[in-house]
Amino acid sequence: MVILRMEGIRKAFGGVPALDGVHFELHPNEIHGLLGGNGAGKTTLMNILFGLYRMDSGDVFLHSKKISISAPRDAIAQRINMVHQHFLQVDSFTVLENILMGAPLKESLTMRFGEEEKKIAAIQKRFGLEIDLGATLGDLPMGTRQKVEILKALYRGVEILILDEPTTNLTPQEVDALFLSLREMVKEGLSIVFITHKLREVLSVCDRITVLRNGRNVTTLRKGEAPEEEFVRGMVGEEMNLEKSILFSGIRESRAAPLPGGEALLKLEGAGLRTADGLQRLKELSFEVRPGEIFGVAGVAGNGQTELAELVLGLQPPTAGRVLVSGRDVRERTTAQLLGEDVAYIPEDRLHDGFLPKANIAQNLILGAQRSRPYSNGWLIDWKTVFASAQEMIAQYHIKTAGPGEVGGNLSGGNIQRVMIARAFSREAPLLVAHNPTRGLDIPSMDFVYSKFLERKAAGRASLLISEDLDELLLLCDRIGVIYKGEILGILPREKFEKYAIGQLMSGVRREA
Amino acid sequence: MDAILVSIVAYAKLILLSMVPFVLAGQGTMLGGRTGVFNVAQEGIMLVGASVGFLVSYLSGSIVLGMAAAMAAGALFGLALAYFTTHLKMDQFVIGLALFFIGVGLSTLLPKLIIGVTLTPPLVPTLKDLPVPLLSKIPLLGEIFFNQNVLVYVSILVSVALWWYLYRTKLGLELRSVGENPQAADSLGINVTRARYWSAIIGGMMIGLAGAYLPMVYTGTFTEGMVKGRGWLAIALTFFGGWKPLTILYGAAFFATIEVLAYRVQVVGTGIPYQFLLMLPYLATIVVMILTFGKTRAPAFLGQNYDRERRAL
Ligand SMILES: Nc1ncnc2c1ncn2[C@@H]1O[C@H](COP(=O)(O)OP(=O)(O)OP(=O)(O)O)[C@@H](O)[C@H]1O
Ligand SMILES: [Mg+2]
Numbered sequence: 001m002v003i004l005r006m007e008g009i010r011k012a013f014g015g016v017p018a019l020d021g022v023h024f025e026l027h028p029n030e031i032h033g034l035l036g037g038n039g040a041g042k043t044t045l046m047n048i049l050f051g052l053y054r055m056d057s058g059d060v061f062l063h064s065k066k067i068s069i070s071a072p073r074d075a076i077a078q079r080i081n082m083v084h085q086h087f088l089q090v091d092s093f094t095v096l097e098n099i100l101m102g103a104p105l106k107e108s109l110t111m112r113f114g115e116e117e118k119k120i121a122a123i124q125k126r127f128g129l130e131i132d133l134g135a136t137l138g139d140l141p142m143g144t145r146q147k148v149e150i151l152k153a154l155y156r157g158v159e160i161l162i163l164d165e166p167t168t169n170l171t172p173q174e175v176d177a178l179f180l181s182l183r184e185m186v187k188e189g190l191s192i193v194f195i196t197h198k199l200r201e202v203l204s205v206c207d208r209i210t211v212l213r214n215g216r217n218v219t220t221l222r223k224g225e226a227p228e229e230e231f232v233r234g235m236v237g238e239e240m241n242l243e244k245s246i247l248f249s250g251i252r253e254s255r256a257a258p259l260p261g262g263e264a265l266l267k268l269e270g271a272g273l274r275t276a277d278g279l280q281r282l283k284e285l286s287f288e289v290r291p292g293e294i295f296g297v298a299g300v301a302g303n304g305q306t307e308l309a310e311l312v313l314g315l316q317p318p319t320a321g322r323v324l325v326s327g328r329d330v331r332e333r334t335t336a337q338l339l340g341e342d343v344a345y346i347p348e349d350r351l352h353d354g355f356l357p358k359a360n361i362a363q364n365l366i367l368g369a370q371r372s373r374p375y376s377n378g379w380l381i382d383w384k385t386v387f388a389s390a391q392e393m394i395a396q397y398h399i400k401t402a403g404p405g406e407v408g409g410n411l412s413g414g415n416i417q418r419v420m421i422a423r424a425f426s427r428e429a430p431l432l433v434a435h436n437p438t439r440g441l442d443i444p445s446m447d448f449v450y451s452k453f454l455e456r457k458a459a460g461r462a463s464l465l466i467s468e469d470l471d472e473l474l475l476l477c478d479r480i481g482v483i484y485k486g487e488i489l490g491i492l493p494r495e496k497f498e499k500y501a502i503g504q505l506m507s508g509v510r511r512e513a
Numbered sequence: 514m515d516a517i518l519v520s521i522v523a524y525a526k527l528i529l530l531s532m533v534p535f536v537l538a539g540q541g542t543m544l545g546g547r548t549g550v551f552n553v554a555q556e557g558i559m560l561v562g563a564s565v566g567f568l569v570s571y572l573s574g575s576i577v578l579g580m581a582a583a584m585a586a587g588a589l590f591g592l593a594l595a596y597f598t599t600h601l602k603m604d605q606f607v608i609g610l611a612l613f614f615i616g617v618g619l620s621t622l623l624p625k626l627i628i629g630v631t632l633t634p635p636l637v638p639t640l641k642d643l644p645v646p647l648l649s650k651i652p653l654l655g656e657i658f659f660n661q662n663v664l665v666y667v668s669i670l671v672s673v674a675l676w677w678y679l680y681r682t683k684l685g686l687e688l689r690s691v692g693e694n695p696q697a698a699d700s701l702g703i704n705v706t707r708a709r710y711w712s713a714i715i716g717g718m719m720i721g722l723a724g725a726y727l728p729m730v731y732t733g734t735f736t737e738g739m740v741k742g743r744g745w746l747a748i749a750l751t752f753f754g755g756w757k758p759l760t761i762l763y764g765a766a767f768f769a770t771i772e773v774l775a776y777r778v779q780v781v782g783t784g785i786p787y788q789f790l791l792m793l794p795y796l797a798t799i800v801v802m803i804l805t806f807g808k809t810r811a812p813a814f815l816g817q818n819y820d821r822e823r824r825a826l
Binding site for chain 2: 013050052053054071072073076077082084088089090091092093097098100101102103105108109110111152357409410411
């Protein structure tokens with residue numbers, strides 16, 4: 001029995017094929033993993049099903065009946081809904097308005113939402129999606145916005161739910177809660193398409209997987225029928241050498257290198273941050289990152305990580321203490337100067353803080369360094385050099401694009417991340433501030449980023465790695481500081497790394513001295 | 514004492530009267546902008562509204578028909594703007610300027626073609642005051658607020674109705690969402706194209722009517738360039754009104770006040786050069802823009818065109 005069948009789907013963007021005759025089948029009551037590297041065409045395929053993209057050719061059958069979907073409203077009418085990889089939300093509206101927009105309302109002339117709010121509250125309770133419905137969306141952290149996106153889809157009542165990388169911004173606990181709810185929904189008759197790059201999620205939640213590569217089907221596997229290795233191989237692709245990879249072999253696991261010496265490239269001396277309305281965002285942070293060190297900051301999202309990054313970048317001046325970059329107070333320089341000289345930055349929110357969707361790839365690749373050599377002589381940008389080095393970076397960092405002149409926003413989510421990675425690492429800056437740098441990357445790319453971190457280390461550069469992925473931190477870092485409610489509760493050296501202890505600190509439990 | 518009171522009432526009444534073109538044009542601009550369609554052809558559309566409104570009233574003898582014709586003409590301009598930008602995805606600013614020039618040209622061409630050159634200007638009867646029963650008997654306030662021509666009432670009621678529509682109805686919420694993030698609206702099943710067409714068309718209608726007000730209330734005839742920059746001011750008004758109907762209404766009162774003052778000063782003759790007085794509304798605009806800077810926001814998608822398949826929005 002098949003609930004949905006997509007057949008021979010083709011789609012090209014400006015002559016470049018993104019999907020080339022793809023088949024896809026969804027069974028009732030299953031969670032179907034849709035996998036493949038960055039730019040493989042996963043989002044494109046699901047956007048076609050949801051009516052956001054129009055296919056060039058192919059057929060879609062729902063309950064064995066051919067259907068034509070020419071706009072999202074057709075998909076919604078067929079009870080298909082989608083959680084988008086890059087959230088589609090109105091920043092200036094409240095959470096409630098974002099959820100109810102476009103849905104039928106009981107009182108459509110008063111904007112009194114009593115009835116609807118009750119329904120939302122019930123869904124929230126059931127699936128553990130606690131969000132303040134009255135909050136303005138633009139003020140919310142990424143994790144909460146992700147939950148809004150999920151809530152939006154659930155509220156509409158669906159038969160087929162498409163989840164495009166829904167867990168990238170959730171904490172592990174939230175992911176577990178989501179999976180429990182997914183299981184329950186499936187029992188109640190839903191079918192789910194689940195796009196992810198995380199192995200653990202695939203192995204724990206998917207009943208079947210379909211793997212795409214370069215817009216074509218590679219394989220479809222059913223759990224239990226195929227050995228786990230085949231699942232893994234399907235996810236990482238044929239080329240990746242698992243033995244040599246940092247991710248799978250855990251090369252660094254055993255090596256507890258002596259802490260490098262030298263003058264700290266980043267030093268925080270009792271740095272604090274208090275907002276204008278008196279909220280203490282960061283409290284008495286003191287630590288240093290030395291040349292050749294990878295210093296990790298672990299913590300549940302929203303505990304001050306973003307503020308910490310902004311402090312180091314000079315985006316917000318500390319309200320107490322000092323922050324020194326290469327021995328100089330950050331307040332001495334503007335953020336532009338810092339970025340041009342000593343610091344490279346990978347921000348958390350790629351679409352808002354790190355990327356210009358309307359600018360081309362080359363422009364995005366030099367963003368922040370546009371005033372420094374070799375791209376500029378201080379007055380004019382030397383576009384020839386920029387394009388040449390963009391070409392190089394595209395090749396080196398495997399950015400899937402038509403070329404340096406392509407509009408940045410056309411890239412797939414993971415490829416936008418690769419642009420930011422390429423920009424930050426190619427700067428060879430003494431200090432790198434990276435906030436969730438591997439978010440949305442496929443496994444081989446993640447591994448590649450890890451090797452880049454180790455390269456920096458070998459070259460004696462310092463990295464501040466702020467991440468919500470504990471495994472990533474344990475793998476790479478020399479020391480890990482755990483942040484909780486704006487405070488560093490403890491700093492552990494590599495030989496003391498222990499998942500459980502760090503997890504406790506992350507939830508605010510201080511260890512006995 | 515009494516004399517002062519009488520002249521204050523007269524001023525207040527005059528301000529309300531002169532507010533109408535600003536209100537209607539401002540709200541029309543706002544409505545289109547709320548779906549991202551940024552109209553910059555107000556000056557041209559108002560001229561066409563004035564010209565067509567005058568001609569039709571003159572030929573038919575019916576001022577109501579004249580107003581309807583002005584609105585229809587404005588609607589056509591709105592439709593053209595929506596078609597070129599939403600359908601053909603052409604640059605809104607360029608199309609808007611083109612429509613402005615077409616409007617200016619048409620507004621002088623039509624009377625020449627239809628009436629020809631006459632020695633004495635052809636006249637239409639101007640709109641009469643329409644006292645509201647009972648309410649107009651209230652001392653002072655009655656005279657100011659309830660003894661006006663019908664379009665004064667209409668423009669205020671339209672403003673309030675628009676506020677209610679935008680902030681208290683489901684359709685209004687959806688309309689606003691289109692101007693903020695059309696892709697989000699689209700993904701929730703809201704018809705972006707339809708919203709943009711309707712808001713541009715109805716917005717154009719209101720701007721056309723704003724133009725027709727000038728011959729029908731002020732002069733009784735059409736003269737070349739009679740809008741005198743009110744269309745451009747309407748754009749500024751919409752911006753510092755934060756694209757909100759009620760703030761636009763207050764802002765319109767502000768512009769009307771300056772207009773009335775400048776006119777009075779001119780009549781009284783204080784030796785202030787006439788050209789300077791003409792500049793006054795624009796100077797005031799800049800001052801107000803500075804004062805409100807950063808406090809108002811425009812729809813996030815203002816002036817942009819939506820293409821579902823393009824990610825780079
Ligand atoms: N609107 C668009 N305009 C132009 N090119 C596009 C557009 N959408 C997708 N593409 C291209 O199609 C290809 C597939 O993109 P898609 O977003 O489907 O990848 P994906 O599998 O979802 O990757 P990721 O894991 O990085 O999200 C990419 O090369 C991308 O550049
Ligand atoms: Mg994707």
